[in-house]
Amino acid sequence: MLDTLLFLVADGITNGAVYGLLALSLIVIYTVTRVVNIAQGEYVTLGALSFASALSGTFSVLSALVAAGLAAFALRDVAEQRLTGTMRMRIVLSRALWILIVLATAWLANLLPGSYWLAVLASLVATASLGTLIYRLTVEPVSDASPIVLLIVSVGVYMVLHGTAVVIWGAEPRSVPPAVDGGVGLGPVFVTYQSLWICASSLVAMIALYLFSERTLTGQALQATAVNRTGAQLCGIPVSIAGQLSFAIGAGFSALSGLLLAPLITANYDMGLPIGLKGFVAAALGGIVEYPTALVGVLLVGLTESFSAYQVSAYRDVVVYLMVIPILLWRNAVRPPETHGH
C-alpha cells in the first residue's frame, strides 16, 4: 500500500515538473503580452517531434521553415524607413547570425545522429525561434487588442501549428529513447532515470529563469514590461523585443518539457494540447501571473493526475480539467478580477 502511494507520488512529481515548465511558459507570455496562450501545448509537440527527428539524424523541416520565416522578417526590418546605415548593418548581421545558428544546429544534429545534446539544442533553438515568429506574425499586429481577441488569435495559432505538425511528421507516433536507460530504487520505489532527469532539468530551467529575471537588465526589462507597459516604453524598452523574448522563453520551455517527456509517452502530433491545458490549470491557481502559486498548482495537478490515473484511469484527464472550476472559484474569492491593476 505504502509502495503504491510512494510510486504515485513520484509519478505525480514527474508530471508536475513537466506541467511546471508549461505553467511558467504561460505566465511569461501572459504577463508580458497579455496573451492567454491556448497554443502553448503545440510547442511541446513541436519540441518533441523535432527532437525525435534530430536524434534520428533527419534534417528537421521545422528548422528550415523557421529559418525562412526569420529571413522574411529580417527583410522587412531592413526595408524599414528612417534607419541609419549602421542600424541597418546591425540588423543584417544579427539576423544572419540567428538564421545561421538555427540552420547550423539542425545541420550538425543531422551530421551526427544520436547525439543527445545536439538534438536538444537543435530542437530548442528552432522552437524558441518559432515562438518569436508567432509573436511577430500574430500578436504584434494586434498588440493593443483586448485579451479576448488575443486569446482567439492563439486558438487560430493552435490550429495552424497542430496541422503543421501533422503535415511535417505525419500521424504516426515516434518512440524516443530516454537520455539514460534504466532507473534506480529510491527506497521501495523504482524511479526511471528519465523521471529524475525530467525533474532535474525542470528545476534547473526554473532557477535559470529566476536568475535571468532578477539579475540581468534584460530580465528586469521583461518584468517591467509585465508590470507597466507604458512605463517600459518610456524607459526605451522596445515592447516588440520584450514580446518576442517572452514568446521565445515560453516556446523554448514548452519544447524542453516535450522533449523530456517524449521518451515516457512517445512523441506524436496530438501530445501537446492536454499537456498545455494541464499547465494552464496549474497556472490558473496563480491567476496566470504568480510564479510561486503556479508551482504549488503544478504539484497539485501532477499528483491529482497520478492518483486519479490509478483510481479511475479512464477519467484521469477529466478529473484534472475539472479542477479548474474550484481553482477559479477560489481565485475569485481570494482576488476578485476587479482588483487587478490593469
Added chain:
Amino acid sequence: MPDLRISGLNVGYGRATVIESLDLDVKPGELVTVLGANGAGKSTLLNGIMGLCPPRAGSVKLDGVDLAGLRPEQLVARGVVLVPERRELFGNLPVEVNLRLGGYRTGAPAQSLDRIYGLFPILAERRRQKAATLSGGEQQMLAVGRALMAEPRLLMLDEPSIGLAPLIVQEILRVIGQLKSEGLTIILVEQNARLALSVADRGYVLEVGRIVLEGSSAELSADPRLSQAYLGGAGDYAAARDQVYVD
C-alpha cells in the same frame, strides 16, 4: 544641443482631436513651460511628441530630423524622454531596479546611478525598497531620476508638482533648476503657472488644444489674461506653503 520645432501638430484619441495645428519651438538649453487648465491638452501634447499617442498630422523636428510617428523607444534612443503625469513606475520592483531600467539603452552604468543618488539622496536610502512603498514625493523623484538615467537631451516633465506637498515641490524645482544650469533642454508642463514661470525662460498657454498666448516668463507673469485665468490656483499654493512653515 537639441533644437525642437513643432509645427502643425494634430493629436487626438478616437474621433476626438485634442491638439490642433499647434506650433511650438524650444531652443537649445531652454526651459520652456506649457501652461493650461485641466483638459487643455497639455498631457496629450507630450504624449503626441513622445509617440504614446501618434500624431495625425504635423511634424516634430529635433535638430531638423522629423520624429513624428516614431515609437516611444525610438524617441528615447534619440534623447527625448518623458516623465509622465502618472509616473508609470514599476511598483513591485525595487527603487534601484526602476532606476537601472531607466538606463536600459545605455546599460545603466554605475556613475549614472551615483549621479541620480546625488541629486535625490533619499532615493539612495530607499534603493532596496519597492517603488510602490514610496511616498508621492519620493515616487516623483524616482520618476525624474529614472528619466535622467536615459541621458536625455530633451526632458519633458508632465505636471511634476501635482498632488505634492510644497516642500517636495521646492525640492523637485531645485533639481529642475540644476538640470537647466547644466544645459539640459526642458519642457515643463504645469497647471501651476506661478511655479512654472519662476523657473522657465519662456512659456506657452494652451486652451482647448490651441496656443492662445506665448512669451517670456516675465511677459507672461505680467499678462493680465494669464493672472486672471491661472494664477488664482498659485495663491492657494502660497497659502499651503505658509501653512507648512507655520507647522
